[in-house]
Amino acid sequence: MSHDQPLTKEAILDAAEQTLRRYGPDKTSVVDVAKALQVSHGSLYRHFPSKAALREAVTERWLQRIADPLQIIADGTDGSATDRLRLWTDTLIRAKRTYVLEDPEMFAMYASVTQEAVKIIDTHVNLLIGQITQIMDQGMRAGEFKPGRPESAAKAFFMATSLFHHPAHSYQWTSDGIEAAFESVWTLLLAGISMNG
Amino acid sequence: MSHDQPLTKEAILDAAEQTLRRYGPDKTSVVDVAKALQVSHGSLYRHFPSKAALREAVTERWLQRIADPLQIIADGTDGSATDRLRLWTDTLIRAKRTYVLEDPEMFAMYASVTQEAVKIIDTHVNLLIGQITQIMDQGMRAGEFKPGRPESAAKAFFMATSLFHHPAHSYQWTSDGIEAAFESVWTLLLAGISMNG
Numbered sequence: 001m002s003h004d005q006p007l008t009k010e011a012i013l014d015a016a017e018q019t020l021r022r023y024g025p026d027k028t029s030v031v032d033v034a035k036a037l038q039v040s041h042g043s044l045y046r047h048f049p050s051k052a053a054l055r056e057a058v059t060e061r062w063l064q065r066i067a068d069p070l071q072i073i074a075d076g077t078d079g080s081a082t083d084r085l086r087l088w089t090d091t092l093i094r095a096k097r098t099y100v101l102e103d104p105e106m107f108a109m110y111a112s113v114t115q116e117a118v119k120i121i122d123t124h125v126n127l128l129i130g131q132i133t134q135i136m137d138q139g140m141r142a143g144e145f146k147p148g149r150p151e152s153a154a155k156a157f158f159m160a161t162s163l164f165h166h167p168a169h170s171y172q173w174t175s176d177g178i179e180a181a182f183e184s185v186w187t188l189l190l191a192g193i194s195m196n197g
Numbered sequence: 198m199s200h201d202q203p204l205t206k207e208a209i210l211d212a213a214e215q216t217l218r219r220y221g222p223d224k225t226s227v228v229d230v231a232k233a234l235q236v237s238h239g240s241l242y243r244h245f246p247s248k249a250a251l252r253e254a255v256t257e258r259w260l261q262r263i264a265d266p267l268q269i270i271a272d273g274t275d276g277s278a279t280d281r282l283r284l285w286t287d288t289l290i291r292a293k294r295t296y297v298l299e300d301p302e303m304f305a306m307y308a309s310v311t312q313e314a315v316k317i318i319d320t321h322v323n324l325l326i327g328q329i330t331q332i333m334d335q336g337m338r339a340g341e342f343k344p345g346r347p348e349s350a351a352k353a354f355f356m357a358t359s360l361f362h363h364p365a366h367s368y369q370w371t372s373d374g375i376e377a378a379f380e381s382v383w384t385l386l387l388a389g390i391s392m393n394g
Contacts, residue, residue: 115368146388156385159378160357168365171312181356188353191343192389 007039009057012047016058017106025109030054056120059113062106063124066095067131074131081139082194085157086186088135092128093164093182100170111167129154136193145193153193160189204236206254209244213255214303222306227251253317256310259303260321263292264328271328278336279391282354283383285332289325290361290379297367308364326351333390342390350390357386 015036020028030048034041048054073088100107114121132154139145145153163169164182172178191197212233217225227245231238245251270285297304311318329351336342342350360366361379369375388394 152381153385155378156381159360160382160385162366163356163359163363166360166366169359169363181352184349184353185357188350188357188389189385190389192385192387192394197389197394 007037007043007047009047012037012044013058013061016048016054017062020055020058020109021103021105024105025055025112028054055109055113056118058106059110060120060124062099062110063120066092066099067124067127069095070128070131074134077138081135081142081144082190085132085135085139085193088131089161089164089186096165096167096170097173100167100173107167107170111170114167125158129158132157139193144195146195146197157189157193161185204234204240204244206244209234209241210255210258213245213251214259217252217255217306218300218302221302222252222309225251252306252310253315255303256307257317257321259296259307260317263289263296264321264324266292267325267328271331274335278332278339278341279387282329282332282336282390285328286358286361286383293362293364293367294370297364297370304364304367308367311364322355326355329354336390341392343392343394354386354390358382 012033016028016033019033019036022028023032028051030044030051031041033054034044037044048057070088070091073084073091076084099110129151133151136145136150136153136157140147140150140153163172163185164178209230213225213230216230216233219225220229225248227241227248228238230245230251231241234241245254267285267288270281270288273281296307326348330348333342333347333350333354337344337347337350360369360382361375
């Protein structure tokens with residue numbers, strides 16, 4: 001990219017992501033990204049005052065790529081709430097597993113940012129819980145799910161499935177029994193949620 | 198300890214644990230433990246051929262200290278299966294939280310051994326799931342829990358509560374909402390397990 005083009009946030013994040021993939025999260029500096037963009041590091045520091053800020057911004061955009069397709073599922077109205085909850089969960093789990101295999105540098109960065117318990121992770125988790133809340137609310141209104149507080153049920157569902165989507169568990173996702181493990185947790189949770197449970 | 202006393206496995210593990218606490222898991226070598234015991238490192242290598250073997254043996258004994266009181270609860274017969282399941286879970290969670298606060302070096306070692314997914318961790322997890330299976334079986338026989346396969350329900354319950362006992366989540370255990378979070382997961386799981394759910 002030439003330095004006479006306007007330096008958009010998207011362009012910086014694209015370059016940051018590529019640089020992070022090349023050098024790894026620990027070794028990438030703001031200066032490396034400035035070099036890749038052929039701009040002065042001063043102009044980059046205005047957008048990202050630290051390596052931590054850069055890491056968080058890249059992780060934030062990466063998380064948005066996970067959340068967007070899930071929002072479409074949560075916003076859907078056809079079919080049962082049970083089917084939608086299952087599709088939402090499968091889609092989240094599949095995205096995480098795909099990323100850990102195919103984009104390991106970005107995943108490692110996300111896992112480390114998660115451990116730092118920063119605000120962007122809270123925001124992301126709250127966004128996902130909000131999506132499940134929509135589905136719970138639909139299911140409760142339709143008499144398909146047991147009556148209760150949709151948000152409380154959504155939080156509990158999200159936390160109870162942590163083993164399958166929290167990055168700290170990624171070392172378990174390639175183990176043989178993982179699909180059967182998820183089925184047994186899903187069955188237990190659905191029995192707790194569903195009117196027929 | 199004098200070198201003319203017999204070198205029991207327990208004595209070695211006591212010394213290893215103290216040495217690990219003093220120097221930290223990464224810096225402790227088999228030679229350090231031999232020095233603490235005032236024995237030749239050759240006599241120690243016969244018991245523990247590597248640093249990894251030493252770490253695992255110490256972790257194994259530490260895990261046994263967690264499992265023993267839980268076994269007593271699982272073997273109990275008075276009161277309801279629901280109460281026993283809750284007591285078992287509370288006791289496990291309390292033990293993990295106490296250790297992370299009061300014995301951080303041992304906890305860090307256990308967390309790292311867990312990530313290495315070694316056999317002793319599998320054995321420990323299977324032991325705990327066996328204990329929950331006992332409780333599930335009692336509850337199902339008494340008509341207190343929904344009929345089903347006790348082991349399958351036990352595995353699902355254990356996995357669905359990972360956030361509260363898996364060491365990778367320890368950074369979340371001091372957060373404000375953790376008690377309320379557990380209550381909401383417990384309520385959801387109990388609704389799935391209980392005949393009245």
